[in-house]
Amino acid sequence: MIGAAPDPGAPLPSWMAGCWIEDRAPRWTEECWTIPRAGSMLGSNRAGNGDRLTMWEAMQILPDPDGRPVFWASPRGAPRSAFPMASAKEGEIAFANPAHDYPQRIRYWREGELLKAEVSLADGSKPMRWSFRRMK
Template identity: 40%
Template sequence: MKIQAMLAAIALTASAPACAQVADLAWLSGEWMSDAGGVWTEERWSIPRGGMMLGTSLSVKADKVLEFEFLRIETDRYGKPTYVAQPRGGSPVYFPLIRMESGSATFENPKHDFPQRITYIRDGQALTATISLMDGSNAISWTFNQR
């Protein structure tokens, strides 16, 4: 049992970006807005300071709040950037950074029910956020424009 746990930890560490820092995600900073199908969604991210970025997400339709979430990206105890989500202000759910390239980042937590994967891709003044299961199924995406 201990060997399986060690192998899983090694596999997770091996797939993570070698020297990624929270500061490397500065491209996510800003105010991002989407208006699709009558649902207005905004996501805001602070610039990285002290190894942390703070974020919020709010979705509204016809002046009724559908969803809100408190977010942060922080360094975990292993020194890896980790996305922390608190839907509706609830208990934190942790998604370690698994992949990062110029203007894109993927965070995963295979033990969470949904989502298990969170991906951000920035293309100029547009930001696409996608949540899904580990295999990419049940994907939901939002395309935001920078405000």
């Protein structure tokens, strides 16, 4: 068994599920998340410039032994880094790992039909932001 069942008080962010795109031609970023199932969500991200792939990442959201969601990131196949949930409210979730170099905070939220994402240092400085619309 990979982990304990999630605590009902810390649900996985089902509102992130689906495939999303930010297109700022010629640059683009795509991110896909599975629906929560068996206490997990699996994600993938790829970004490019025109026909050239510039970045890719495998991601997971899994519960820790206490049932709190943890965001696991593996950019370009690097060893996974853990970002425990720092806060959550309806339509928003943030994960943080102050010991990580960059990013230290990963935040997702919904604004209507858009999925917003931000990575930054723990204090919110040096942010990078995305505004995704659902892929057709």
